[in-house]
């Protein structure tokens with residue numbers, strides 16, 4: 001049986017050293033923001049903006065294309081916090097997230113400079129072989145959160161609240177978010193929805209739990225969306241999404257994932273919010289990006305959504321290795337003397 005657990009198919013049915021960080025000057029740096037506290041980027045296009053003097057301001061200056069070269073250092077001796085992410089955004093630096101569901105990939109991604117990892121409910125598909133995100137449970141996610149936390153030293157680990165764990169209200173949301181932090185060791189949680197989940201967000205934030213919102217394509221609503229291949233927020237629906245994003249920010253989220261929305265809407269929301277937007281299929285104007293790691297690395301098969309860029313072809317690499325191994329065992333060439341104890 002070939003299990004195709006592709007995010008896209010589901011859509012259709014050392015740390016340690018100072019980093020050189022590439023970032024595109026944030027549109028937020030050029031606009032007024034509702035909170036009134038958006039920092040202007042220094043060093044962009046030679047301008048010295050009117051930002052505040054918090055640490056880590058870009059020292060590097062811009063190049064001809066408006067790309068920031070920052071020498072700001074991300075922490076090496078402690079976990080990245082939501083404040084670090086906000087400060088990076090305030091500096092106009094772009095940062096990245098990936099999903100991760102196990103200790104080994106988590107360590108690899110952290111070493112590669114991915115600042116935050118999401119133990120997403122996409123694990124239902126990527127790890128457990130389900131057709132959508134709905135079946136994964138708190139217990140299953142907590143086991144994966146524990147592994148990702150064990151595998152990392154500095155990355156911020158965000159744990160998804162799965163379908164059914166928060167929809168009934170603030171109390172359920174709080175109980176399950178507390179489990180993610182207490183049992184899993186997560187540093188933040190994510191939930192889907194806009195104005196309708198504001199009471200849940202307020203309860204969690206009030207209890208000291210950092211919350212990431214998720215708008216646009218919200219896969220836990222697959223059954224009302226009638227499939228999850230659609231771009232969300234086209235036309236007037238964009239105003240609704242923007243209102244949701246503002247409501248989430250007012251409720252205290254530290255970031256908002258925008259999934260499968262037009263790039264122009266990604267820009268509008270990113271300009272309107274002070275907190276970082278984390279895009280997945282939301283265009284180039286978001287403050288950060290996230291991808292499902294198996295899609296990013298080319299491990300998943302089949303048609304991928306337009307926004308996915310495959311940075312490797314791990315599926316072919318892994319298949320070739322497994323094929324050679326099977327052939328060598330069948331041909332009695334493995335194990336050879338070099339791989340046997342005398």
Ligand code: KIV
Pocket residue numbers: 099118119120121122123160214257259280290292
């Ligand atoms: O669960 C997940 O992996 C997600 C990302 C697609 C953002 O929510």
